[in-house]
Amino acid sequence: MAADIAFTCAEGWTPVSSRLSTARRITLLLVYVLVAGGVVILLLVPEVPAWVSAVVAAAAVISFVWLWWLIGRRVRSFGYAERDDDLLVTSGILFRRLVIVPYGRMQLVDVKAGPIDRRLGITTVQLHTAAATTDAAIPGLTPQDAVALRDRLARRGEQRSTGL
Numbered sequence: 590m591a592a593d594i595a596f597t598c599a600e601g602w603t604p605v606s607s608r609l610s611t612a613r614r615i616t617l618l619l620v621y622v623l624v625a626g627g628v629v630i631l632l633l634v635p636e637v638p639a640w641v642s643a644v645v646a647a648a649a650v651i652s653f654v655w656l657w658w659l660i661g662r663r664v665r666s667f668g669y670a671e672r673d674d675d676l677l678v679t680s681g682i683l684f685r686r687l688v689i690v691p692y693g694r695m696q697l698v699d700v701k702a703g704p705i706d707r708r709l710g711i712t713t714v715q716l717h718t719a720a721a722t723t724d725a726a727i728p729g730l731t732p733q734d735a736v737a738l739r740d741r742l743a744r745r746g747e748q749r750s751t752g753l
Contacts, residue, residue, distance in 0.1 A: 601670040602679075608709045609729030611663045615705050617656055624649050669727050674749065676716070676742065678725040688725040693749035695717045698739045702732075714738055 628649060631642040662682050670677040678688045697717040706712060711730040712735040730738065 601672070602668040604669065605664065605667040605727065605729030606711050606731060607729075608711050609640065610661050612705045612709050612711060613660045613664065614657060617653070617660065621649065621653050623735045624653075635699070663735070664729065667727070667729060676725070678716075678727055690716050690718060690725055691749070692742065692745040694720070695742060695746040698742045698746070699736075700732075700739050714742075716742070 606624060628642060628646045631637050632639070632690075659682075666682050666685075667680045669679070674693075675689050675691045676692065680686050695716055695718055697715075699715040699717065700712050701715060702712040710731060711729050712732050713726055714730060714735050716725045716727075718724055727738070
């Protein structure tokens with residue numbers, strides 16, 4: 590069924606900004622600064638054999654390279670499509686996720702951005718519904734696109750309100 594939906598509106602999918610990859614990679618770098626600090630501490634503790642520090646450092650480097658690559662793939666998997674009665678949001682590489690949010694079920698459309706996102710000029714549109722399983726987020730939109738999408742979704746939600 591999800592393949593049918595993706596196939597029928599393939600032309601209408603809107604990808605997110607590639608700046609989202611940069612934001613996520615900056616966050617990864619910040620985390621790995623702490624990991625590097627932990628490796629240095631391991632090196633300084635005389636009771637810990639040197640080979641343990643080397644194994645931890647090698648594992649950290651391998652996981653860093655893998656996560657760096659994975660971030661690019663993950664960001665390219667995000668997309669959304671506006672249809673007449675609902676919004677489709679897709680994400681995921683191995684475990685694909687397709688969320689269908691009927692406009693009449695939307696309760697709140699939120700635009701948010703953290704400090705790294707603001708610096709890079711991207712925001713996230715968060716959709717809230719009565720059912721937590723249909724909440725969806727669209728990260729990596731420019732502020733102008735996010736505000737325009739929020740306004741369109743709010744307008745469509747009011748038009749199709751189901752009296753919740």
